[in-house]
Amino acid sequence: MTGTVRRTPLIAGNWKMNLDHLQAIAFVQKLAWGLADAKHDVASVEVAVFPPFTDLRSVQTLVAADKLPIAFGAQDLSEHDSGAYTGEISGAFLSALDCSYVLIGHSERRTLHGESDEQVSGKVRAALRHNLVPIICVGETSDDLEKHGPSAVPVAQLKAALSGITSTVDIVVAYEPVWAIGSGQAATPEQAEQVAAALRAVLVDTLGEDVAQKTRILYGGSVKSSNIAGFMREPNVDGALVGGASLDLNEFTSIVRYQKHVGL
Numbered sequence: 509m510t511g512t513v514r515r516t517p518l519i520a521g522n523w524k525m526n527l528d529h530l531q532a533i534a535f536v537q538k539l540a541w542g543l544a545d546a547k548h549d550v551a552s553v554e555v556a557v558f559p560p561f562t563d564l565r566s567v568q569t570l571v572a573a574d575k576l577p578i579a580f581g582a583q584d585l586s587e588h589d590s591g592a593y594t595g596e597i598s599g600a601f602l603s604a605l606d607c608s609y610v611l612i613g614h615s616e617r618r619t620l621h622g623e624s625d626e627q628v629s630g631k632v633r634a635a636l637r638h639n640l641v642p643i644i645c646v647g648e649t650s651d652d653l654e655k656h657g658p659s660a661v662p663v664a665q666l667k668a669a670l671s672g673i674t675s676t677v678d679i680v681v682a683y684e685p686v687w688a689i690g691s692g693q694a695a696t697p698e699q700a701e702q703v704a705a706a707l708r709a710v711l712v713d714t715l716g717e718d719v720a721q722k723t724r725i726l727y728g729g730s731v732k733s734s735n736i737a738g739f740m741r742e743p744n745v746d747g748a749l750v751g752g753a754s755l756d757l758n759e760f761t762s763i764v765r766y767q768k769h770v771g772l
């Protein structure tokens with residue numbers, strides 16, 4: 509069945525804690541100009557950026573005013589909708605800013621902020637309540653890889669993230685091996701495909717064949733313009749979640765335009 513449904517590739521740039529709102533405006537404007545100059549067709553490859561919370565209103569205003577073909581989203585959200593949760597951001601607020609997506613369960617949230625599988629699951633449900641498409645991040649550490657093999661931990665994380673969700677939903681899954689993030693040592697395309705196929709099997713079991721075939725699975729971890737094409741040739745890899753390279757305009761534009769420079 510895999511490969512019978514066309515899934516629009518998604519190249520997503522996670523800026524992490526980089527670029528303030530003024531830098532964000534300049535960056536998104538230049539990115540849009542670069543893509544327009546290159547006659548990039550967003551129907552063939554969708555582009556999204558994930559700026560810090562404080563940039564979102566500025567990015568929203570720019571994208572709406574200039575009708576830029578760039579989607580945007582937040583890097584996290586609260587599992588709660590409102591209340592006494594100092595420092596937290598509700599999905600309702602992100603929705604009001606026209607965010608399309610929200611990253612959930614990034615390994616930096618899991619490791620630096622102790623985010624549990626239960627919290628990730630609560631955040632997925634919060635995103636869906638507010639019509640945000642969750643990008644559910646899963647991935648194994650090098651220890652996990654050694655002890656349990658490549659798929660066990662990402663599969664368990666995805667099952668936990670989807671607990672209680674059975675209906676038709678619009679989600680994206682991002683497989684990001686922790687050992688590949690920011691290390692310069694990307695997974696091989698074959699490794700990414702092996703885990704992506706296992707994740708798609710989880711989607712089939714939990715959400716059914718139709719949703720599973722429509723759901724995009726991204727690879728993340730040291731993606732660059734020089735290695736993106738290899739990942740995109742894999743049948744179960746539908747895009748990339750890019751960290752460091754998403755902050756370099758030329759490099760990010762080149763990743764988005766992977767089809768051109770490799771003739772895919």
Ligand SMILES: O=C[C@H](O)COP(=O)(O)O
Pocket residue numbers: 522614684688689690691692728729730731749750751752753
């Ligand atoms: O969210 C993005 C990932 O953490 C990948 O980061 P990286 O491309 O800098 O390795």
